[in-house]
Amino acid sequence: MTASNSDPVPTSAPAAVTVLGLGPMGRALAGAFVDAGMRTTVWNRTPGRAVEPARRGATAARTAEEAVGASGLIVVCVRDYDAADAILRREPVAAALRGRTVVNLSADTPARARDTAQWAARHGVRYLDGAIMTPTPTVGTPAAVVLYSGPAELYRESRPVLDALGGTHTHLGEEIGRAAAHDLALLDVFWTAMAGWAHAVALARAEGITARELAPYAQGIAAILPAIFDGTAADADAGVFPGEGNPITSAAASIDHIVRTSEAHGIDTGVLRAAEGQVLRVIGRGHGADGFIRVTREVARG
Template identity: 75%
Template structure:
């Protein structure tokens, strides 16, 4: 069945909050939608809206030319897709995997798909459940460009922006884990800052507006330092890593004076000190990227 057919049928496997949102977006777009979930009962509202509930995973994938998978991780996806009856039913059909996992797992799944005649795109959802079906959603994909173009009309039902990052299958997952790194490191920093502030009698609500001001500085910092990393310039003219290390020590000292674990900041300071020790104290903090990277690992494109 072509993705341009007026009677396009799609399947969603996995009906957690995100999976239900994806299936709902398909229904809102007028697509015939089959749903399946390992745990019964999560399809009730979708069925009331017109979805077809498949009895088995094999029946679900056999119902449509396109299956979108959105479960916890690739272990959960493998448990469904690699079961023999399901694999057989998927031959010649397309799977778009929107689970979160590592680039290595994406490549392994693509290898499995190729061996079994399954057409495969890997993907990542970079925004929360409540953005699905709205302009705020952000979806990333990697894999065969022609397959992406074939199914993009259906995937647009999810709303938001859709970007194909290249044919190397791990690129969507690489973006996902790197951006999750930014997110969770920032959240961890906020939690630690709140603990430190509270120890000094400052409430989280008092601190929050000033933290928002710090966060507002970061987008420009990301863009500027990204250009420096790509060009290997690492300018420290405005703020060298030696100065950064001093402020890191302030955070460590204040935290540990209150008995607050400063292990994360100690690790960050340690990276900065190693950069300084290698003779790069006049460079900017972003020079630590080279300190973190494994040596002689080729970049994937």
């Protein structure tokens, strides 16, 4: 289910929402709710962080219990689920949450999301898990992207409030770990790419090329990736790995050139050596004519 923030928000009375956690993202969430005219209560373990949201019109609660009691919908955005547990699972907050809805937008693993959902069910707490996929400045704008998983009816009920965060909201299904799983897989793409970019900059600089000189060409490489993602996703799901025109043996040769040049300059090649090892194992199993995405089978082999 995918929808934008175009659905109407009831105007008969201001909606009430509580935000627990006021780091940069938590403050952005609170600001978006305030800007949407919602009665917004905020709380943070470090009281000083409530100053900015309060100046914008939020109510700063003295305790987490007080903050929870102010709204039927509680949005949690803290460092991880250890931090979330330290707030939600302690009395008297846990008791105050009974019958209320928690939307947890903290980042962690799918297993932690499932564990939290089980705890919530045992304690009479209605629970949605979620992941914010765009940076802080996008919150409250059309560029925001938020993913959710959990009970579909609870998601639909919560949407009039959540729409204040702007952008696109997508319900990924009722299995509670799906939002966190999407989050981790997509961050895997991002951080692997950032590691590649950092290594490429080091290699280029060693050869007398500045990062600014390299950047336009790197953007050209990035521009071809969407079509590659689409094509190889279909192949991976179908379990076929065509390598016509670009077999994995070509990848092996290319990676070898990068490794040898990097090591000649004293540049660390740990990440590339790991990738090379995966590729060489695929070739060693007799699949050298296949495409690169066969590596997924090698990675999953463990």
